[in-house]
Structures are given as C-alpha cells and as structure tokens.
Amino acid sequence: MSRVKATKILIFKTARYWNYSTEMNENELLRTPVFNVVERFFKGQQFCLLKNRDWVNVFAFSGPNLWLVEQKRFGGEYLTVEPAGGLVENEQSNKDAAKEELQEELGLVAAEMVHAGSFMPNPGLMNNNCHCYIAIDCEPIVNHSPEEGVKPVSLSSSELKSWLFDTPPVHGLVIASALLVARKASLLRRHHPDWSEAFRALVD
Numbered sequence: 001m002s003r004v005k006a007t008k009i010l011i012f013k014t015a016r017y018w019n020y021s022t023e024m025n026e027n028e029l030l031r032t033p034v035f036n037v038v039e040r041f042f043k044g045q046q047f048c049l050l051k052n053r054d055w056v057n058v059f060a061f062s063g064p065n066l067w068l069v070e071q072k073r074f075g076g077e078y079l080t081v082e083p084a085g086g087l088v089e090n091e092q093s094n095k096d097a098a099k100e101e102l103q104e105e106l107g108l109v110a111a112e113m114v115h116a117g118s119f120m121p122n123p124g125l126m127n128n129n130c131h132c133y134i135a136i137d138c139e140p141i142v143n144h145s146p147e148e149g150v151k152p153v154s155l156s157s158s159e160l161k162s163w164l165f166d167t168p169p170v171h172g173l174v175i176a177s178a179l180l181v182a183r184k185a186s187l188l189r190r191h192h193p194d195w196s197e198a199f200r201a202l203v204d
Helices: 003-017 094-106 157-166 172-183 193-203
Strands: 024-031 035-042 045-052 055-062 065-073 078-082 084-087 108-119 130-140 151-155
Touching (some): 055 108, 055 172, 065 084, 065 094, 084 094, 094 130, 130 172, 157 172, 157 193, 172 193
Parallel strands (some): 055 130
Antiparallel strands (some): 035 045, 055 065, 065 151, 108 130
C-alpha cells in the first residue's frame, strides 16, 4: 500500500471514529433563536463553538429553468441569489424541511425530491450539516404568496457557471452544494437534459 493511500485511509478513519465528546467540558455562553455559543475545554485548550441546527437547501428545476431566491444576507451585507433553504426544525426530517422551504420561498412542489448529499459548512467552528436536495419537475402552487424579503429568480442552464463563479461575492455554500448536485446530474437527464449536461460540465 502506498504512503498516500495509507494516509487517506487513516484520515478517513480518524474523522469517522474519533469521539472526543467524552473528554471535553462545555459551558454555554450565549443562546439565540438560531444558534448557541458554547465554550469548550479539551486537553487544556479553550475554544468556542457555534451550535446550530442542520440546514437544507434545494435546487429546484421547472421546465428549462433553475429557480433560486434573491435575498439580503446580513452577514455579508449584500443580496445573494441562491437555492431556497433554511433550518431543519426540531422533530422535522431533512427532506420535509427541504419540501417546506421549496413551497414557502418559491411556491413550488416537486414531482421527485432527491438527496444530493450533505456536508459540514465549517467544522472548525460549527457542529451542523447542510443537506442538499434536488427538486425535479417542479410545478407552481396556486395563489402562492412569497415570503417577505425573498424574490424568486430563474436561471437558464447556460448561466450556471457565471452564477457560481463570476457573480461577486462567490458564495461558498452554493458552490459546495452545486458540486453535490453535479455528482447526481444523471437524475436530471429525463426531465431537464440541458441542466444535466450543465452540471456534469462542472466536474468533467
């Protein structure tokens, strides 16, 4: 076995099985409606962590378009164009949360909802995961009223790369999620063939 391969296996096993929670003390410093700030002590070291609920986002395809939302993000103080998404509420499944965000922010229901994958947005400071979904063959809800501060925006497949990489500021969560969608691009071939090719081109 090569040294590189052995190192990869060791990193994977360490990330998967290292359970340090039994060796750590924790104090809550701040509680908010969205996240809590905790202070942890581990082997003499002190650090802070943002404890969040998990997030979902949804890449919603309807006919020739990908439907996104334009909204103000207060951390960066700018308007973003990104997939519909939000928090996973207590006792709610990730898939149900994705369906709810799709309906509330875009007024759409999907013929099929597929989990594209999950990732940790910032494992150095945060403990949550972001779960990405693909909403296939979406149809509009009759008499839907969009959420305040959220504007639906449609995108054509020819605009995918410019949206991801050329529209400042580049949104890290959106790029990570798009790469997960690209891995499942074959699922779009039947109903949205142009989008299937556009996402495949991101990883080919």
